[in-house]
Amino acid sequence: MVDVARIASAAEQSVEGSFARLGRYLAFAPISSDPEAKPRLAQLAEVLRDDLTTLGMSRSRVLELPDAHPCVAAEWTGAGPGAPTVLVYGHFDVQPVKGEAWSTEPHALVRKGDRLYGRGSADDMGGWLSHFVAMEAWLHETGSLPCNVKILLEGEEEIGSPNLERFMDAYPEAFESDAMVLTDCENPGVDIPGLTVSLRGLLEVEVSIAGAESDVHSGLWGNVAPDPAMALIALLARLVDEDGRLRLARRDVDPAWLAASRGVPLTADVIRSGARLLDGVNPLPDRALTPAAWAWREPAVTVLSTTFPAPGSEKNAIRKSSSAKLSLRIAPGQTAEELFAAVAAELRRDVPGGLTVTITTLPGAASSWDYVAKGPAFDAADRAYEAAWGRAPLRVGLGGSIPFVALFGRRFSRLPLVLNGVIDPDTGAHGPNESMHIGVYTKTVKANVHLYAELATALKKA
Numbered sequence: 001m002v003d004v005a006r007i008a009s010a011a012e013q014s015v016e017g018s019f020a021r022l023g024r025y026l027a028f029a030p031i032s033s034d035p036e037a038k039p040r041l042a043q044l045a046e047v048l049r050d051d052l053t054t055l056g057m058s059r060s061r062v063l064e065l066p067d068a069h070p071c072v073a074a075e076w077t078g079a080g081p082g083a084p085t086v087l088v089y090g091h092f093d094v095q096p097v098k099g100e101a102w103s104t105e106p107h108a109l110v111r112k113g114d115r116l117y118g119r120g121s122a123d124d125m126g127g128w129l130s131h132f133v134a135m136e137a138w139l140h141e142t143g144s145l146p147c148n149v150k151i152l153l154e155g156e157e158e159i160g161s162p163n164l165e166r167f168m169d170a171y172p173e174a175f176e177s178d179a180m181v182l183t184d185c186e187n188p189g190v191d192i193p194g195l196t197v198s199l200r201g202l203l204e205v206e207v208s209i210a211g212a213e214s215d216v217h218s219g220l221w222g223n224v225a226p227d228p229a230m231a232l233i234a235l236l237a238r239l240v241d242e243d244g245r246l247r248l249a250r251r252d253v254d255p256a257w258l259a260a261s262r263g264v265p266l267t268a269d270v271i272r273s274g275a276r277l278l279d280g281v282n283p284l285p286d287r288a289l290t291p292a293a294w295a296w297r298e299p300a301v302t303v304l305s306t307t308f309p310a311p312g313s314e315k316n317a318i319r320k321s322s323s324a325k326l327s328l329r330i331a332p333g334q335t336a337e338e339l340f341a342a343v344a345a346e347l348r349r350d351v352p353g354g355l356t357v358t359i360t361t362l363p364g365a366a367s368s369w370d371y372v373a374k375g376p377a378f379d380a381a382d383r384a385y386e387a388a389w390g391r392a393p394l395r396v397g398l399g400g401s402i403p404f405v406a407l408f409g410r411r412f413s414r415l416p417l418v419l420n421g422v423i424d425p426d427t428g429a430h431g432p433n434e435s436m437h438i439g440v441y442t443k444t445v446k447a448n449v450h451l452y453a454e455l456a457t458a459l460k461k462a
């Protein structure tokens, strides 16, 4: 009988040593949206392939497709055909840092207190590195793993996984598995692990309002000719309630879910700190829901850009046209079409002066995702987290959109999809001073050690 707790503590001993590797990976600055970073992504893919070989994986390789950043794939199949195969997905690309005020060098790993700072530290390098460390401990301590494993690291997650489905088609064997662990999600607190079961989708639209052939004198024509800029403001204001929240296409939140969501530690303090609110600024009122319901289960709207005249271009004129780009967050279970229809109808209703309103959808939409995390694989995950964190993961949603999750959900709907990660509310992913909490990382490493053993038992084939 293998003593899994002993392997977990061996893995814990390796946590400190893995920071140097994290620093080495992060220093590649693998920014997938930056064309100049392309060779760095390719180099990092090769380094990861070699490191996975060293770790004891077989068939460690760089997967390539034309016009795409590569993926890295590796596997270990020593547990035999009677044991399940667990796929670990992560991404090795990162968000850009341009224009962000970092207090440390973003592409160097800097330790301060109980956190490790650097772009990609938690999103998502720490996520998959926590599996490297856990697998290494199993192989080092016992010479094997309790289940077969596959690792798939993507290089384009931060630009919306545009080619991931092509990789699935071109390299189906790299994805073939009995359960998938997708490590790019958030924990609700540094002592409360999370299991993500819903995501909001994303839809971007452009609203354009046209009124005249040219700009005209605002003194001569103000109050008699309709003003597209003011009309745009009025129309956009219709979309939201007194708190500034989208008031259209709201969803009924299941009462049982709502009651449970009162246990989510998304408190006023967490929101203040996570959303970097200024002193004196407060989170929006709950209005009979909970912050979790607002953030995860309801649709939302944000202004991305407008064509309002910029400072320096002032003139006393009614501008001939005006437009805004909006981002709409699609509620779990809601379709982009439903939400678009509700928003478009409101923007076209009773337009002042009959101004011309054109609404177009922009590329890059992502579906929402609503999942029921039940069954043996999730019982296994609960047990693994209980062993490592002292409690089962809380079922959480994510207000953001992760195109790859909706894609995995569509392509592998019959498989258990375990969404976890090393992000916490203070990580600051996609912003300055991104960091990973060392305690979260350590507990995740240990949970992974247990997870392989638990899944091996729960999904045993023969």
Ligand SMILES: [Zn+2]
Binding pocket: 091, 123, 124, 157, 184
């Ligand atoms: Zn990520």
